[in-house]
Amino acid sequence: MISMIMPNNQISSRHCGVGLRAPHYADILQTKPTLGLLEIHSENFFDTGGLNRAYLAALRAEYAVSAHGVGLSLGGTDPLDMEHLAKLKVLVDWLEPALVSEHLCWVGVDGRFSNDLLPLPYTEGAIAHVVDRINAVQDYLARPILIENLSSYVAFHASTMPEWEFVNAVAARSGCKILLDINNIFVSAKNHKYAEEDYISGVSSHYVGQMHLAGHTATESMLIDTHSAPVCEAVWKLFASAVTRFGAQPTIVEWDSEIPEWAVLYSEAQHATRIMQGTAQ
Amino acid sequence: MNTFERPEAAQLRALQRQFAHQIWSPPAAAVAVEGAATAAFDAAGIGSAGIGVYQNNTRLTLLSVVQTTYPVLARVLGDEFFTALARSYVITTPSTSGNLHGYAKAFSAWLSDWLAALEDREEAAELAYLPDLAKLEWLVHQAHFASDAPPFDFFGLQAVAPALQGTLCFILHPSCAVLQSEFPVAQIWRANQCVYSETANDGSDIKAINWDAVPERLLLWRQVTAQFEITVKLLECDVATHQFLSDLSGGKAFEEAASNALALDARLDLQALLLENVSAGVIVGFRLPAQAVLSQR
Numbered sequence: 315m316i317s318m319i320m321p322n323n324q325i326s327s328r329h330c331g332v333g334l335r336a337p338h339y340a341d342i343l344q345t346k347p348t349l350g351l352l353e354i355h356s357e358n359f360f361d362t363g364g365l366n367r368a369y370l371a372a373l374r375a376e377y378a379v380s381a382h383g384v385g386l387s388l389g390g391t392d393p394l395d396m397e398h399l400a401k402l403k404v405l406v407d408w409l410e411p412a413l414v415s416e417h418l419c420w421v422g423v424d425g426r427f428s429n430d431l432l433p434l435p436y437t438e439g440a441i442a443h444v445v446d447r448i449n450a451v452q453d454y455l456a457r458p459i460l461i462e463n464l465s466s467y468v469a470f471h472a473s474t475m476p477e478w479e480f481v482n483a484v485a486a487r488s489g490c491k492i493l494l495d496i497n498n499i500f501v502s503a504k505n506h507k508y509a510e511e512d513y514i515s516g517v518s519s520h521y522v523g524q525m526h527l528a529g530h531t532a533t534e535s536m537l538i539d540t541h542s543a544p545v546c547e548a549v550w551k552l553f554a555s556a557v558t559r560f561g562a563q564p565t566i567v568e569w570d571s572e573i574p575e576w577a578v579l580y581s582e583a584q585h586a587t588r589i590m591q592g593t594a595q
Numbered sequence: 596m597n598t599f600e601r602p603e604a605a606q607l608r609a610l611q612r613q614f615a616h617q618i619w620s621p622p623a624a625a626v627a628v629e630g631a632a633t634a635a636f637d638a639a640g641i642g643s644a645g646i647g648v649y650q651n652n653t654r655l656t657l658l659s660v661v662q663t664t665y666p667v668l669a670r671v672l673g674d675e676f677f678t679a680l681a682r683s684y685v686i687t688t689p690s691t692s693g694n695l696h697g698y699a700k701a702f703s704a705w706l707s708d709w710l711a712a713l714e715d716r717e718e719a720a721e722l723a724y725l726p727d728l729a730k731l732e733w734l735v736h737q738a739h740f741a742s743d744a745p746p747f748d749f750f751g752l753q754a755v756a757p758a759l760q761g762t763l764c765f766i767l768h769p770s771c772a773v774l775q776s777e778f779p780v781a782q783i784w785r786a787n788q789c790v791y792s793e794t795a796n797d798g799s800d801i802k803a804i805n806w807d808a809v810p811e812r813l814l815l816w817r818q819v820t821a822q823f824e825i826t827v828k829l830l831e832c833d834v835a836t837h838q839f840l841s842d843l844s845g846g847k848a849f850e851e852a853a854s855n856a857l858a859l860d861a862r863l864d865l866q867a868l869l870l871e872n873v874s875a876g877v878i879v880g881f882r883l884p885a886q887a888v889l890s891q892r
Binding site: 365384391422439446533 | 601602603604606607608610611612614615618619644645646648649652653656657689690691692693694695696698739740741742743769770817823824825
Protein backbone atom coordinates (compact mmCIF):
# COMPACT_ATOMS: atom_id res chain seq x y z
CA MET A 315 0.00 0.00 0.00
CA ILE A 316 1.37 3.38 -1.01
CA SER A 317 0.95 5.95 1.69
CA MET A 318 -0.11 9.49 1.06
CA ILE A 319 3.16 11.21 1.94
CA MET A 320 1.57 14.04 3.82
CA PRO A 321 3.79 16.67 5.32
CA ASN A 322 1.35 17.93 7.89
CA ASN A 323 1.42 15.52 10.78
CA GLN A 324 2.17 18.05 13.51
CA ILE A 325 -0.53 18.39 16.09
CA SER A 326 -0.85 21.88 17.38
CA SER A 327 -1.30 21.81 21.12
CA ARG A 328 -2.06 25.52 20.95
CA HIS A 329 -5.33 24.96 19.10
CA CYS A 330 -8.09 22.49 19.83
CA GLY A 331 -9.80 20.46 17.12
CA VAL A 332 -13.02 18.60 16.45
CA GLY A 333 -14.39 15.16 15.74
CA LEU A 334 -14.70 15.12 11.94
CA ARG A 335 -18.26 14.33 10.82
CA ALA A 336 -19.67 14.18 7.28
CA PRO A 337 -21.96 17.25 7.51
CA HIS A 338 -18.87 19.43 8.08
CA TYR A 339 -16.46 18.09 5.41
CA ALA A 340 -17.18 20.81 2.88
CA ASP A 341 -17.29 23.64 5.46
CA ILE A 342 -13.87 22.76 6.83
CA LEU A 343 -12.32 22.31 3.41
CA GLN A 344 -13.69 25.61 2.12
CA THR A 345 -13.07 27.81 5.15
CA LYS A 346 -9.82 26.18 6.39
CA PRO A 347 -10.41 27.11 10.03
CA THR A 348 -7.52 26.99 12.51
CA LEU A 349 -7.77 23.56 14.12
CA GLY A 350 -5.11 21.62 15.99
CA LEU A 351 -6.50 18.21 15.09
CA LEU A 352 -9.27 16.46 13.16
CA GLU A 353 -10.38 13.13 14.61
CA ILE A 354 -12.12 10.42 12.60
CA HIS A 355 -13.92 7.31 13.79
CA SER A 356 -11.63 4.67 12.33
CA GLU A 357 -14.40 2.23 11.37
CA ASN A 358 -16.11 4.86 9.21
CA PHE A 359 -13.10 4.76 6.90
CA PHE A 360 -12.49 1.00 6.67
CA ASP A 361 -14.04 1.13 3.19
CA THR A 362 -11.42 2.33 0.79
CA GLY A 363 -13.35 4.37 -1.80
CA GLY A 364 -15.97 7.00 -2.41
CA LEU A 365 -16.61 10.49 -1.22
CA ASN A 366 -15.71 9.87 2.44
CA ARG A 367 -12.19 8.84 1.50
CA ALA A 368 -11.79 11.66 -1.04
CA TYR A 369 -12.68 14.25 1.60
CA LEU A 370 -10.44 12.63 4.18
CA ALA A 371 -7.48 12.65 1.79
CA ALA A 372 -8.03 16.35 1.04
CA LEU A 373 -8.41 17.27 4.71
CA ARG A 374 -5.43 15.16 5.70
CA ALA A 375 -3.29 17.29 3.41
CA GLU A 376 -4.25 20.36 5.48
CA TYR A 377 -4.59 19.06 9.03
CA ALA A 378 -3.14 16.60 11.50
CA VAL A 379 -5.62 13.73 11.85
CA SER A 380 -6.18 11.19 14.62
CA ALA A 381 -7.90 7.80 14.23
CA HIS A 382 -10.28 6.89 17.05
CA GLY A 383 -11.73 3.36 17.11
CA VAL A 384 -14.99 2.26 18.66
CA GLY A 385 -15.08 -1.44 17.77
CA LEU A 386 -11.86 -3.25 18.66
CA SER A 387 -13.16 -4.46 22.06
CA LEU A 388 -9.85 -4.18 23.94
CA GLY A 389 -11.59 -5.35 27.12
CA GLY A 390 -13.46 -8.18 25.40
CA THR A 391 -12.89 -11.88 26.10
CA ASP A 392 -13.60 -13.17 22.59
CA PRO A 393 -10.33 -13.57 20.65
CA LEU A 394 -9.06 -10.26 19.29
CA ASP A 395 -10.75 -9.69 15.90
CA MET A 396 -7.76 -9.89 13.57
CA GLU A 397 -9.82 -8.97 10.52
CA HIS A 398 -10.92 -5.75 12.23
CA LEU A 399 -7.35 -5.06 13.34
CA ALA A 400 -6.03 -5.70 9.82
CA LYS A 401 -8.48 -3.14 8.42
CA LEU A 402 -7.35 -0.65 11.06
CA LYS A 403 -3.74 -1.22 10.05
CA VAL A 404 -4.49 -0.66 6.37
CA LEU A 405 -6.20 2.61 7.31
CA VAL A 406 -3.36 3.69 9.62
CA ASP A 407 -0.70 2.88 6.99
CA TRP A 408 -2.57 4.96 4.41
CA LEU A 409 -3.58 7.85 6.65
CA GLU A 410 -0.44 8.14 8.80
CA PRO A 411 -2.47 9.64 11.64
CA ALA A 412 -0.75 11.62 14.36
CA LEU A 413 -2.54 9.56 17.05
CA VAL A 414 -4.38 6.23 17.15
CA SER A 415 -6.81 5.55 19.99
CA GLU A 416 -9.41 3.04 21.21
CA HIS A 417 -11.78 2.84 24.15
CA LEU A 418 -11.03 1.08 27.42
CA CYS A 419 -14.09 -1.14 27.09
CA TRP A 420 -15.62 -4.25 25.56
CA VAL A 421 -18.32 -4.20 22.89
CA GLY A 422 -19.60 -7.79 22.73
CA VAL A 423 -19.23 -11.38 23.91
CA ASP A 424 -19.70 -14.81 22.28
CA GLY A 425 -19.65 -13.20 18.84
CA ARG A 426 -22.65 -10.99 19.55
CA PHE A 427 -21.88 -7.28 19.55
CA SER A 428 -23.77 -4.56 21.35
CA ASN A 429 -21.74 -1.93 19.46
CA ASP A 430 -21.98 0.15 22.62
CA LEU A 431 -19.03 0.96 24.88
CA LEU A 432 -19.44 -1.42 27.83
CA PRO A 433 -17.61 -0.96 31.13
CA LEU A 434 -15.05 -3.25 32.79
CA PRO A 435 -14.74 -4.20 36.45
CA TYR A 436 -11.72 -2.44 37.92
CA THR A 437 -9.70 -5.45 39.11
CA GLU A 438 -6.12 -6.70 38.87
CA GLY A 439 -7.40 -9.51 36.62
CA ALA A 440 -9.02 -7.09 34.19
CA ILE A 441 -5.82 -4.99 34.09
CA ALA A 442 -3.74 -8.05 33.17
CA HIS A 443 -6.23 -9.07 30.49
CA VAL A 444 -6.54 -5.63 28.89
CA VAL A 445 -2.78 -5.03 28.98
CA ASP A 446 -2.21 -8.30 27.04
CA ARG A 447 -4.60 -7.15 24.34
CA ILE A 448 -3.29 -3.58 24.14
CA ASN A 449 0.22 -5.01 23.75
CA ALA A 450 -1.00 -7.28 20.94
CA VAL A 451 -2.59 -4.29 19.16
CA GLN A 452 0.46 -2.04 19.65
CA ASP A 453 2.76 -4.80 18.34
CA TYR A 454 0.53 -5.35 15.31
CA LEU A 455 0.25 -1.64 14.48
CA ALA A 456 3.92 -1.08 15.37
CA ARG A 457 3.03 2.08 17.29
CA PRO A 458 1.68 3.02 20.70
CA ILE A 459 -2.01 3.76 21.06
CA LEU A 460 -4.09 5.82 23.49
CA ILE A 461 -6.99 4.41 25.48
CA GLU A 462 -10.04 6.45 26.45
CA ASN A 463 -12.00 6.37 29.73
CA LEU A 464 -15.76 5.79 29.34
CA SER A 465 -18.98 7.23 30.62
CA SER A 466 -20.64 4.47 32.63
CA TYR A 467 -24.08 3.75 34.05
CA VAL A 468 -23.38 0.71 36.19
CA ALA A 469 -20.52 -0.20 38.52
CA PHE A 470 -19.32 -3.69 39.37
CA HIS A 471 -19.21 -5.06 42.92
CA ALA A 472 -16.04 -6.89 41.86
CA SER A 473 -14.13 -3.60 41.41
CA THR A 474 -11.30 -3.21 43.89
CA MET A 475 -9.99 0.23 42.90
CA PRO A 476 -11.22 3.58 41.60
CA GLU A 477 -11.36 3.97 37.83
CA TRP A 478 -8.36 6.31 37.68
CA GLU A 479 -6.10 3.75 39.36
CA PHE A 480 -7.24 1.17 36.82
CA VAL A 481 -6.51 3.53 33.92
CA ASN A 482 -3.09 4.47 35.37
CA ALA A 483 -2.14 0.81 35.80
CA VAL A 484 -3.18 -0.13 32.26
CA ALA A 485 -1.09 2.72 30.83
CA ALA A 486 1.91 2.00 33.06
CA ARG A 487 2.04 -1.69 32.17
CA SER A 488 1.26 -1.48 28.44
CA GLY A 489 3.12 1.67 27.50
CA CYS A 490 -0.02 3.16 25.99
CA LYS A 491 -1.10 6.73 26.69
CA ILE A 492 -4.38 7.94 28.15
CA LEU A 493 -6.97 9.81 26.11
CA LEU A 494 -8.74 11.58 28.93
CA ASP A 495 -12.38 12.34 28.11
CA ILE A 496 -13.30 15.18 30.44
CA ASN A 497 -17.04 14.88 29.82
CA ASN A 498 -16.91 11.13 30.52
CA ILE A 499 -15.18 11.84 33.84
CA PHE A 500 -17.94 14.28 34.75
CA VAL A 501 -20.78 11.95 33.68
CA SER A 502 -19.34 8.92 35.51
CA ALA A 503 -18.50 10.96 38.61
CA LYS A 504 -22.07 12.22 38.90
CA ASN A 505 -23.59 8.77 38.16
CA HIS A 506 -21.37 6.98 40.66
CA LYS A 507 -21.27 9.82 43.18
CA TYR A 508 -17.63 10.68 43.51
CA ALA A 509 -15.90 14.04 43.09
CA GLU A 510 -14.82 14.66 39.48
CA GLU A 511 -11.79 16.63 40.71
CA ASP A 512 -10.58 13.47 42.51
CA TYR A 513 -10.41 11.76 39.13
CA ILE A 514 -8.33 14.59 37.65
CA SER A 515 -5.91 14.57 40.56
CA GLY A 516 -5.85 10.75 40.57
CA VAL A 517 -4.74 10.30 36.96
CA SER A 518 -0.98 10.24 36.57
CA SER A 519 0.06 13.28 34.54
CA HIS A 520 2.83 11.16 33.05
CA TYR A 521 0.43 9.20 30.81
CA VAL A 522 -2.11 11.73 29.49
CA GLY A 523 -1.58 12.27 25.76
CA GLN A 524 -4.90 13.63 24.52
CA MET A 525 -8.21 15.02 25.78
CA HIS A 526 -11.83 14.92 24.63
CA LEU A 527 -14.73 17.27 25.33
CA ALA A 528 -18.42 16.71 24.56
CA GLY A 529 -21.95 17.45 25.69
CA HIS A 530 -24.20 15.13 27.69
CA THR A 531 -27.89 14.84 28.57
CA ALA A 532 -29.37 14.84 32.09
CA THR A 533 -32.28 12.56 32.96
CA GLU A 534 -34.03 12.40 36.34
CA SER A 535 -31.70 9.78 37.74
CA MET A 536 -28.43 10.16 35.82
CA LEU A 537 -26.30 11.83 33.18
CA ILE A 538 -26.04 10.18 29.76
CA ASP A 539 -23.14 10.72 27.37
CA THR A 540 -25.06 11.64 24.22
CA HIS A 541 -22.64 13.93 22.31
CA SER A 542 -25.75 15.83 21.28
CA ALA A 543 -25.26 19.16 23.06
CA PRO A 544 -22.74 21.92 23.76
CA VAL A 545 -20.09 21.30 26.42
CA CYS A 546 -21.64 22.35 29.73
CA GLU A 547 -20.19 24.94 32.09
CA ALA A 548 -19.13 22.38 34.72
CA VAL A 549 -17.20 20.38 32.11
CA TRP A 550 -15.43 23.53 30.84
CA LYS A 551 -14.39 24.17 34.44
CA LEU A 552 -13.14 20.60 34.81
CA PHE A 553 -11.24 20.98 31.53
CA ALA A 554 -9.49 24.05 32.95
CA SER A 555 -8.39 21.94 35.95
CA ALA A 556 -7.20 19.23 33.59
CA VAL A 557 -5.17 21.74 31.54
CA THR A 558 -3.59 23.03 34.74
CA ARG A 559 -2.62 19.49 35.76
CA PHE A 560 -1.77 17.85 32.41
CA GLY A 561 -0.67 20.85 30.35
CA ALA A 562 -1.82 21.72 26.83
CA GLN A 563 -2.63 18.33 25.25
CA PRO A 564 -4.13 17.70 21.80
CA THR A 565 -7.84 18.21 22.43
CA ILE A 566 -10.99 17.82 20.37
CA VAL A 567 -14.69 18.56 20.84
CA GLU A 568 -17.03 15.73 19.77
CA TRP A 569 -20.60 16.19 18.57
CA ASP A 570 -22.22 13.06 17.13
CA SER A 571 -25.97 13.34 17.18
CA GLU A 572 -28.19 16.29 16.39
CA ILE A 573 -25.03 17.61 14.73
CA PRO A 574 -25.16 21.42 14.52
CA GLU A 575 -23.95 23.77 11.81
CA TRP A 576 -20.19 24.03 11.48
CA ALA A 577 -20.07 27.51 13.07
CA VAL A 578 -21.56 26.14 16.31
CA LEU A 579 -19.05 23.32 16.63
CA TYR A 580 -16.17 25.59 15.63
CA SER A 581 -17.06 28.07 18.34
CA GLU A 582 -16.94 25.20 20.86
CA ALA A 583 -13.45 24.31 19.62
CA GLN A 584 -12.42 27.98 19.85
CA HIS A 585 -13.69 28.16 23.41
CA ALA A 586 -11.63 25.06 24.27
CA THR A 587 -8.61 26.73 22.68
CA ARG A 588 -9.09 29.87 24.80
CA ILE A 589 -9.22 27.76 27.95
CA MET A 590 -6.15 25.83 26.89
CA GLN A 591 -4.24 29.02 26.20
CA GLY A 592 -5.27 30.30 29.60
CA THR A 593 -7.21 33.21 28.19
CA ALA A 594 -10.74 32.11 28.96
CA GLN A 595 -12.84 34.79 30.58
CA MET B 596 -5.50 -19.95 18.89
CA ASN B 597 -6.48 -18.75 22.31
CA THR B 598 -3.94 -16.28 23.59
CA PHE B 599 -6.07 -15.28 26.54
CA GLU B 600 -5.61 -18.17 28.91
CA ARG B 601 -5.31 -16.20 32.12
CA PRO B 602 -7.78 -17.43 34.73
CA GLU B 603 -8.86 -13.80 35.11
CA ALA B 604 -10.21 -13.87 31.55
CA ALA B 605 -12.65 -16.67 32.44
CA GLN B 606 -13.99 -14.63 35.36
CA LEU B 607 -14.30 -11.56 33.19
CA ARG B 608 -16.05 -13.58 30.52
CA ALA B 609 -18.66 -14.86 32.97
CA LEU B 610 -19.35 -11.30 34.04
CA GLN B 611 -19.62 -10.10 30.45
CA ARG B 612 -22.06 -12.90 29.59
CA GLN B 613 -24.27 -11.90 32.50
CA PHE B 614 -24.10 -8.27 31.42
CA ALA B 615 -24.85 -9.09 27.77
CA HIS B 616 -27.81 -11.20 28.85
CA GLN B 617 -29.21 -8.15 30.61
CA ILE B 618 -28.69 -5.97 27.55
CA TRP B 619 -30.46 -8.39 25.22
CA SER B 620 -33.31 -9.28 27.56
CA PRO B 621 -36.53 -7.47 26.82
CA PRO B 622 -36.82 -4.57 29.31
CA ALA B 623 -39.49 -6.37 31.38
CA ALA B 624 -37.33 -9.48 31.75
CA ALA B 625 -34.37 -7.35 32.75
CA VAL B 626 -36.35 -5.94 35.64
CA ALA B 627 -37.54 -9.43 36.62
CA VAL B 628 -33.98 -10.74 37.05
CA GLU B 629 -32.74 -7.55 38.64
CA GLY B 630 -32.17 -9.36 41.94
CA ALA B 631 -29.68 -11.67 40.23
CA ALA B 632 -28.10 -8.82 38.32
CA THR B 633 -27.30 -6.75 41.37
CA ALA B 634 -25.09 -9.60 42.53
CA ALA B 635 -22.59 -8.47 39.89
CA PHE B 636 -23.40 -4.89 38.92
CA ASP B 637 -24.22 -2.31 41.29
CA ALA B 638 -27.07 -0.05 41.41
CA ALA B 639 -24.85 2.86 42.41
CA GLY B 640 -28.07 4.70 43.01
CA ILE B 641 -29.01 4.21 39.37
CA GLY B 642 -30.69 0.82 39.70
CA SER B 643 -32.06 -0.96 36.66
CA ALA B 644 -32.11 2.39 34.84
CA GLY B 645 -28.34 1.96 34.41
CA ILE B 646 -28.72 -1.26 32.45
CA GLY B 647 -31.59 0.42 30.61
CA VAL B 648 -29.16 2.95 29.12
CA TYR B 649 -27.11 0.13 27.58
CA GLN B 650 -30.26 -1.62 26.33
CA ASN B 651 -31.38 1.60 24.71
CA ASN B 652 -28.02 2.59 23.25
CA THR B 653 -27.56 -0.85 21.72
CA ARG B 654 -30.98 -0.95 20.11
CA LEU B 655 -30.91 2.65 18.91
CA THR B 656 -27.43 2.29 17.42
CA LEU B 657 -28.47 -0.76 15.39
CA LEU B 658 -31.82 0.77 14.48
CA SER B 659 -30.17 3.89 13.11
CA VAL B 660 -27.91 1.76 10.89
CA VAL B 661 -31.01 0.18 9.32
CA GLN B 662 -32.74 3.57 9.02
CA THR B 663 -29.85 5.29 7.28
CA THR B 664 -29.35 2.38 4.86
CA TYR B 665 -32.97 2.15 3.64
CA PRO B 666 -34.42 5.67 3.17
CA VAL B 667 -36.56 4.64 0.18
CA LEU B 668 -38.16 1.76 2.08
CA ALA B 669 -38.90 4.18 4.91
CA ARG B 670 -40.54 6.59 2.50
CA VAL B 671 -42.56 3.95 0.70
CA LEU B 672 -43.83 2.26 3.86
CA GLY B 673 -44.15 5.37 6.00
CA ASP B 674 -41.95 5.97 9.04
CA GLU B 675 -44.13 4.15 11.53
CA PHE B 676 -44.46 0.86 9.65
CA PHE B 677 -40.83 0.90 8.50
CA THR B 678 -39.54 1.62 12.01
CA ALA B 679 -41.63 -1.26 13.40
CA LEU B 680 -40.07 -3.61 10.83
CA ALA B 681 -36.57 -2.24 11.48
CA ARG B 682 -37.08 -2.74 15.25
CA SER B 683 -38.05 -6.38 14.70
CA TYR B 684 -34.95 -6.82 12.54
CA VAL B 685 -32.76 -5.39 15.31
CA ILE B 686 -34.30 -7.66 17.97
CA THR B 687 -33.90 -10.81 15.84
CA THR B 688 -30.61 -10.05 14.08
CA PRO B 689 -27.49 -10.01 16.26
CA SER B 690 -24.66 -7.71 15.26
CA THR B 691 -21.62 -9.90 14.62
CA SER B 692 -18.95 -7.25 14.13
CA GLY B 693 -17.40 -4.27 15.86
CA ASN B 694 -17.77 -2.51 12.52
CA LEU B 695 -21.41 -1.64 11.88
CA HIS B 696 -21.09 -1.13 8.15
CA GLY B 697 -22.48 -4.55 7.13
CA TYR B 698 -25.12 -4.81 9.85
CA ALA B 699 -28.14 -3.94 7.70
CA LYS B 700 -27.13 -6.13 4.75
CA ALA B 701 -29.42 -9.03 5.69
CA PHE B 702 -32.56 -6.86 5.77
CA SER B 703 -33.69 -8.09 2.33
CA ALA B 704 -33.48 -11.76 3.38
CA TRP B 705 -35.16 -10.89 6.68
CA LEU B 706 -38.05 -9.23 4.80
CA SER B 707 -38.47 -12.40 2.69
CA ASP B 708 -38.78 -14.50 5.85
CA TRP B 709 -41.15 -11.97 7.38
CA LEU B 710 -43.39 -12.02 4.29
CA ALA B 711 -43.38 -15.83 4.20
CA ALA B 712 -44.57 -15.93 7.81
CA LEU B 713 -47.23 -13.24 7.37
CA GLU B 714 -50.72 -14.61 8.05
CA ASP B 715 -52.49 -12.06 5.86
CA ARG B 716 -51.54 -13.52 2.43
CA GLU B 717 -53.15 -10.62 0.59
CA GLU B 718 -50.90 -8.14 2.39
CA ALA B 719 -47.92 -10.41 1.76
CA ALA B 720 -48.68 -10.36 -1.97
CA GLU B 721 -48.99 -6.56 -1.98
CA LEU B 722 -45.64 -6.22 -0.24
CA ALA B 723 -43.84 -8.93 -2.20
CA TYR B 724 -41.59 -6.29 -3.83
CA LEU B 725 -39.99 -5.28 -0.51
CA PRO B 726 -37.07 -7.80 -0.48
CA ASP B 727 -35.95 -6.74 -3.98
CA LEU B 728 -36.30 -3.06 -3.16
CA ALA B 729 -34.20 -3.63 -0.03
CA LYS B 730 -31.59 -5.47 -2.10
CA LEU B 731 -31.44 -2.53 -4.52
CA GLU B 732 -31.05 -0.04 -1.67
CA TRP B 733 -28.27 -2.13 -0.13
CA LEU B 734 -26.40 -2.14 -3.47
CA VAL B 735 -26.84 1.64 -3.78
CA HIS B 736 -25.50 2.04 -0.23
CA GLN B 737 -22.54 -0.23 -1.01
CA ALA B 738 -21.82 1.67 -4.22
CA HIS B 739 -21.14 4.84 -2.20
CA PHE B 740 -18.30 3.18 -0.26
CA ALA B 741 -16.80 0.74 -2.77
CA SER B 742 -13.13 1.15 -3.71
CA ASP B 743 -12.08 3.65 -6.35
CA ALA B 744 -10.68 2.42 -9.67
CA PRO B 745 -7.81 3.82 -11.75
CA PRO B 746 -8.68 5.15 -15.24
CA PHE B 747 -9.07 2.64 -18.09
CA ASP B 748 -5.76 1.69 -19.72
CA PHE B 749 -6.46 2.30 -23.45
CA PHE B 750 -2.81 1.97 -24.44
CA GLY B 751 -2.63 -1.38 -22.68
CA LEU B 752 -5.71 -2.56 -24.55
CA GLN B 753 -4.23 -1.52 -27.91
CA ALA B 754 -1.14 -3.56 -27.09
CA VAL B 755 -3.14 -6.80 -26.80
CA ALA B 756 -2.57 -8.97 -29.86
CA PRO B 757 -5.77 -9.28 -31.95
CA ALA B 758 -5.68 -13.06 -31.62
CA LEU B 759 -5.95 -12.74 -27.84
CA GLN B 760 -8.71 -10.14 -27.71
CA GLY B 761 -11.44 -12.77 -27.32
CA THR B 762 -9.82 -14.10 -24.15
CA LEU B 763 -9.86 -10.70 -22.43
CA CYS B 764 -11.82 -10.46 -19.20
CA PHE B 765 -13.17 -6.96 -18.68
CA ILE B 766 -13.32 -5.67 -15.12
CA LEU B 767 -16.29 -3.68 -13.85
CA HIS B 768 -16.02 -0.82 -11.34
CA PRO B 769 -16.03 -2.12 -7.73
CA SER B 770 -19.28 -0.21 -7.10
CA CYS B 771 -20.97 -1.91 -10.05
CA ALA B 772 -23.89 -4.34 -9.66
CA VAL B 773 -25.98 -6.11 -12.29
CA LEU B 774 -29.34 -7.34 -11.04
CA GLN B 775 -32.81 -8.37 -12.13
CA SER B 776 -36.18 -8.09 -10.42
CA GLU B 777 -39.68 -9.33 -11.17
CA PHE B 778 -40.89 -6.08 -9.56
CA PRO B 779 -40.49 -2.49 -10.80
CA VAL B 780 -38.03 -1.65 -8.02
CA ALA B 781 -36.04 0.87 -10.09
CA GLN B 782 -39.24 2.78 -10.86
CA ILE B 783 -40.12 2.77 -7.15
CA TRP B 784 -36.60 3.80 -6.18
CA ARG B 785 -36.62 6.72 -8.64
CA ALA B 786 -40.09 7.88 -7.65
CA ASN B 787 -38.85 8.21 -4.08
CA GLN B 788 -35.63 10.14 -4.56
CA CYS B 789 -37.19 13.52 -3.81
CA VAL B 790 -36.34 15.09 -0.48
CA TYR B 791 -38.42 13.60 2.29
CA SER B 792 -41.20 16.03 3.15
CA GLU B 793 -43.01 16.49 6.43
CA THR B 794 -46.33 15.57 4.89
CA ALA B 795 -47.43 11.96 5.25
CA ASN B 796 -46.77 9.77 2.25
CA ASP B 797 -50.18 8.97 0.78
CA GLY B 798 -48.77 6.23 -1.42
CA SER B 799 -49.35 8.21 -4.63
CA ASP B 800 -45.74 7.61 -5.66
CA ILE B 801 -46.40 3.89 -5.59
CA LYS B 802 -49.73 4.20 -7.46
CA ALA B 803 -48.00 5.93 -10.38
CA ILE B 804 -45.74 2.92 -10.92
CA ASN B 805 -46.28 0.76 -13.98
CA TRP B 806 -46.34 -2.67 -12.34
CA ASP B 807 -46.45 -4.43 -15.72
CA ALA B 808 -43.07 -3.09 -16.87
CA VAL B 809 -41.22 -6.13 -15.58
CA PRO B 810 -38.88 -7.84 -15.29
CA GLU B 811 -36.45 -5.01 -14.68
CA ARG B 812 -32.87 -5.69 -15.77
CA LEU B 813 -30.68 -3.22 -13.94
CA LEU B 814 -27.17 -1.87 -13.85
CA LEU B 815 -25.97 0.42 -11.10
CA TRP B 816 -22.61 2.00 -10.41
CA ARG B 817 -21.00 5.06 -8.87
CA GLN B 818 -19.95 7.94 -11.09
CA VAL B 819 -17.81 10.91 -10.14
CA THR B 820 -19.66 13.97 -11.45
CA ALA B 821 -17.34 16.69 -10.09
CA GLN B 822 -14.73 17.09 -7.39
CA PHE B 823 -16.36 15.89 -4.16
CA GLU B 824 -19.51 14.98 -6.03
CA ILE B 825 -20.66 11.49 -6.86
CA THR B 826 -23.88 9.99 -8.07
CA VAL B 827 -25.08 6.40 -8.10
CA LYS B 828 -26.50 5.75 -11.58
CA LEU B 829 -29.28 3.23 -12.04
CA LEU B 830 -30.01 2.10 -15.61
CA GLU B 831 -32.53 -0.28 -17.13
CA CYS B 832 -30.90 -2.50 -19.76
CA ASP B 833 -32.23 -4.55 -22.66
CA VAL B 834 -31.96 -8.31 -22.24
CA ALA B 835 -28.81 -8.75 -24.37
CA THR B 836 -26.89 -5.87 -22.74
CA HIS B 837 -27.90 -7.16 -19.32
CA GLN B 838 -26.62 -10.65 -20.19
CA PHE B 839 -23.34 -9.22 -21.48
CA LEU B 840 -22.65 -7.09 -18.38
CA SER B 841 -23.80 -9.85 -16.08
CA ASP B 842 -21.32 -12.25 -17.76
CA LEU B 843 -18.50 -9.69 -17.48
CA SER B 844 -19.37 -9.14 -13.85
CA GLY B 845 -19.20 -12.92 -13.33
CA GLY B 846 -15.66 -12.97 -14.76
CA LYS B 847 -16.49 -14.56 -18.14
CA ALA B 848 -14.14 -13.86 -21.07
CA PHE B 849 -15.20 -11.37 -23.76
CA GLU B 850 -15.71 -14.11 -26.37
CA GLU B 851 -18.18 -16.07 -24.27
CA ALA B 852 -20.02 -12.97 -23.01
CA ALA B 853 -20.30 -11.70 -26.60
CA SER B 854 -21.70 -14.94 -27.96
CA ASN B 855 -24.26 -15.19 -25.12
CA ALA B 856 -25.39 -11.62 -25.78
CA LEU B 857 -25.57 -12.05 -29.57
CA ALA B 858 -27.67 -15.19 -29.10
CA LEU B 859 -30.27 -12.95 -27.42
CA ASP B 860 -29.99 -10.10 -29.93
CA ALA B 861 -28.05 -10.64 -33.15
CA ARG B 862 -28.11 -6.87 -33.93
CA LEU B 863 -26.29 -5.89 -30.72
CA ASP B 864 -23.35 -3.55 -31.51
CA LEU B 865 -20.74 -4.92 -29.12
CA GLN B 866 -18.05 -2.40 -29.96
CA ALA B 867 -20.37 0.52 -29.26
CA LEU B 868 -21.54 -1.17 -26.06
CA LEU B 869 -17.97 -1.62 -24.84
CA LEU B 870 -16.99 1.97 -25.62
CA GLU B 871 -20.12 3.35 -24.01
CA ASN B 872 -19.49 1.41 -20.80
CA VAL B 873 -15.82 2.30 -20.68
CA SER B 874 -16.57 5.99 -21.05
CA ALA B 875 -19.36 5.78 -18.45
CA GLY B 876 -16.92 4.26 -15.96
CA VAL B 877 -18.73 0.91 -15.77
CA ILE B 878 -15.85 -1.04 -17.35
CA VAL B 879 -12.63 0.12 -15.70
CA GLY B 880 -10.03 -2.44 -16.77
CA PHE B 881 -9.23 -5.78 -18.30
CA ARG B 882 -7.01 -8.75 -17.74
CA LEU B 883 -5.71 -11.57 -19.85
CA PRO B 884 -5.80 -15.17 -18.63
CA ALA B 885 -2.35 -16.12 -17.26
CA GLN B 886 -1.54 -18.54 -20.12
CA ALA B 887 -2.42 -15.95 -22.74
CA VAL B 888 0.01 -13.49 -21.16
CA LEU B 889 2.78 -16.07 -21.35
CA SER B 890 2.10 -17.04 -24.94
CA GLN B 891 1.97 -13.35 -25.93
CA ARG B 892 5.56 -12.89 -24.81
